[in-house]
Amino acid sequence: MTTMTTTSAAVTLHGVSRVFGRGPAAVRAVDDVTLDFPRGGWTAVMGPSGSGKSTLLHCAAGLERVDTGRVLLGDTDLTAAGDADLTALRRTRIGFVFQSFNLIGALTAEQNVALPLRLAGKRPSRSVVRATLDAVGLADRARHKPRELSGGQQQRVAIARAMVTRPEVLFADEPTGALDSTAARTVLDLMRAMADAGQSIVMVTHDPGAAARADAVVFLRDGRVVDRLIGADAREVADRLAAWER
Amino acid sequence: MLGMSRAGLAERWTLFVGALLSVTLGVALVQSSLLLLISAATLDGASADEAAVPMLGIVLGGAVFLAGFVISSTFAFTVDQRRRDLALLRLVGGSRRQVRRLLLGEALLLGLGGAALGVPAGLGVMAVQTWLMRRFAFVPAGFTGEWRMWILGVSVGTGVVLAVAGVLVAARRAAGVRPLEALRESGPAARVMTAGRWVAGLFFFGGALALVIVAPHGGPAGGQAMAMNVAMPAAVAVVAFGPLLVPLLARLMPFGGGVLGSLARAAVRDARRRSASVAAPLIVLVALVIGNTGAGASFTASGIDEVARSTHADFVVEGRVPAGSVPGVSTVSVETSLPAQVTVGSGEDQETTDVTALVIDPSAYAAVHGTPVDLRGRAVARGPGGEVPSSGPVRVRVAGADLGELPVVAAVPEMLSGGASLLLPTGLVPATGPTTSFVTLAPGADASSVGSRLTSIGPVSTIGDWLRADAELRNSTNDKVLLVVLGLGGLYALIGVVNSIVIGAATRRREFAEARVTGLTRGQVVRAALLEAYAVTGAALLLGLLAASAAFVAVLSTTSAVTGVATLDLPWPLFAAVAALILTVTGLTSLITSWSATRHPPVTLLAARE
Secondary structure, eight states, rough: HHHHHHHHHEEEEEEEEEEOOGGGGEEEEEEEEEEEEETTTTEEEEEETTTHHHHHHHHTTTSSSOOOOEEEETTTTGOOOOOOHHHHHHHHEEEETTTOOOOOOTHHHHHHHHHHHTTTTOOOOOHHHHHHHHTOOOGGGOOOOGSSHHHHHHHHHHHHOOOOOOOEEEESSSTTTTOOOOHHHHHHHHHHHHHHOEEEEEEESSSSHHHTTTEEEEEEEETEEEEEEEEEOHHHHHHHHHHOOO | OOHHHHHHHHHTHHHHHHHHHHHHHHHHHHHHHHHHHHHHHOTTTTTTTHHHHHHHHHHHHHHHHHHHHHHHHHHHOOOOOOHHHHHHHHTTTHHHHHHHHHHHHHHHHHHHHHHHHHHHHHHHHHHHHHHHHTTTTSSTTOOOOOOTTTTTHHHHHHHHHHHHHHHHHHHHHHHHGGGGGGSSSSOOOOSSSSSSHHHHHHHHHHHHHHHHGGGGHHHHHHHHHHHSHHHHHHHHHHTHHHHHHHHHHHHHHHOSHHHHHHHHHHHHHOOHHHHHHHHHHHHHHHHHHHHHHHHHHHHHHHHHHHHHOOOOOOOESSOOTTSSTTEEEEEEEEEEEEEEEEEESOGGEEEEEEEEEEEEEHHHHHHHHHHOOOTTTHHHHHHHHHHHOSSSEEEEEEEEEEEEEEEEEEEEOOOTTOOOSEETTTTTOOOOSSEEEEEOOTOOOOOOHHHHTTTTSSSSEEEEHHHHHHHHHHHHHHHHHHHHHHHHHHHHEEEEEEHHHHHHHHHHHHHHHHHHHHHOOOHHHHHHHHHHHHHHHHHHHHHHHHHHHHHHHHHHHHHHHHSEEEEHHHHHHHHHHHHHHHHHHHHHHHHHHHHTOOSSHHHHHOOOOO
């Protein structure tokens, strides 16, 4: 691994392992993974259920501590960062989108989007928040609470919330997992546009259709990287996944 | 952050109504008890029952304890139920400090809100307490609790301090919540016994143990006071170990066979912290009510027994029976009770106590009460009521007359049943006051003829009747004291119980919905929740009884040390009534909350996910 790759990658995993449990019941969810997620690219992580893809994402985002190895966000070593540093990173350099939206039900769409900025001690201007909501096509739903929005709309609010801080990397864990196909397509179109504009995205998915929208697909099995596809279509991704699920 | 606190309060109102109610009633109870205590203490000394002020002191102490306990356990429970929300906040960039500040901000709002509602509610509580005190003649008929302006500051302070202090530990714990927990459906297997719980549990266990050990050496008054105070720390210790003890005992409850029984048993085992949180106010309620009524009744019974054993007479006459005036009488102990003031020490150390003095004939008193008293000249003795040094000079004023310095030369054993503190020989003061004569028959004398002759002097009772009347009076006084001390506090704790069940059910809608889509009917879900509630209630009853038993141990050793006979006289019918009331309240609350939590079709709950 050269200095070159470290700085050009948005996120670098170097010899990362994560074990859950002890003794004979121990599970190596991530097993000695070395991997770059390129800057300005959209990478999908796929694998059979239980292959460790979510754990890999959590480790890459600094949400889960690693047992061995190093995780770098740009040049910042996440494995050495304390809780306060990680909190600051979540406010400024990392964005999250999850399957279950995870919006705060008490707050309106607008307030949810403004939340990361307010937590960072900034007074977000209404125009910035509205512009971010506008970018996900929801400018007219700013005053609605999550329960008044459809699943697809809630996920777009979650994306707006993740993007409002202009993060270096957007981590997405099954972002279309809870959506119908139309809503999923809207969300994927949005993410594609973001990636085309230079946003680094790391996404875990089990949907070959979603993975095919990414620039590259990484396959995981038993906690190890086993395969990689670049610029594949949905059929190729599905065939490859089926092969690894066998 | 305050804005978020406000939004949080508005959204999770079901959780917060419970928390607000606990603060409101806590403030009301503390305010009322404090105002009454001050009103009674500043009342003209002679017109209030001497028991009123210490009793109100106990009421106030109990109110502060209960308010602190109920508020902090309710707050901790609401925070516990919101771990996922808090983790979400951490996920989008909230720092630990911000989580803490959010929770403290909420507590501040709830404290202020609780105080605002608690001040007027306190006036209502005071009306009830005053009525009770007047009805039982602890205070004169015209007594009223006086409003004082400064109480506003005290009540607002009480609300805010109790609410903020109550949430401190929970907030610290919640600030440690990991962002990843927001992504999990159910929280991780959070450690059930935290270091704080161990420390608190062992600390209060040690406190209860110390009281149990020291009580028998505290004399009649001190020993009783200590034994009556064992239940509180014992209950807190049991509550601290609740996450270990409650599920353990709850699993032993008879669930009945079948799928609902096994579901309920699994739920108890799985949700250890919830079970413990629901059981906590129940344990305190049971321990306080059963522990204190049991201890009070035992001490009363022991005192009655003691009087019976130490009174050797055949008749008791309300009046003066002159010696030798009635044929067939062998000994008469004429005892006249007078209010007295005893001053001990001099200069800055000088201390004056209001006591009851008894004017006696030493040899007759010795014969009737079976304890030698040798008094000559101006010498006096300490009576069974204690409160006076057992030797040395004391300054005595009786009925306004200064008797000067008198030497205390003897002391009769202190008695659990109390009595006069000072024994004066006849001749020292004019014996004008309520007088009782204890009459012993001469051998071979005819009891009925002596009895009828005595009636010309005053009302006569046989010793058996007199002891029964004395016992009834003591029992009824004990009952009244306990009702005043425990009545409203117990009611408050019971509301705390309802609160915890409602909070426990508020966050279970999804769990219930999952059970229903698995194939359970709404009725089955409600029945399984009821079984679970009964298992937790049963465990709490047993654990409350365990804490109360610590008080009973202290009662046994204290009565044995003071009277020579270990006495435990438990009011079982009352215990049964308390258990029935608690089972009814928890059963009904569980039914209503789980019925309400299942009122929407399960699909709408499982589909809508924030």
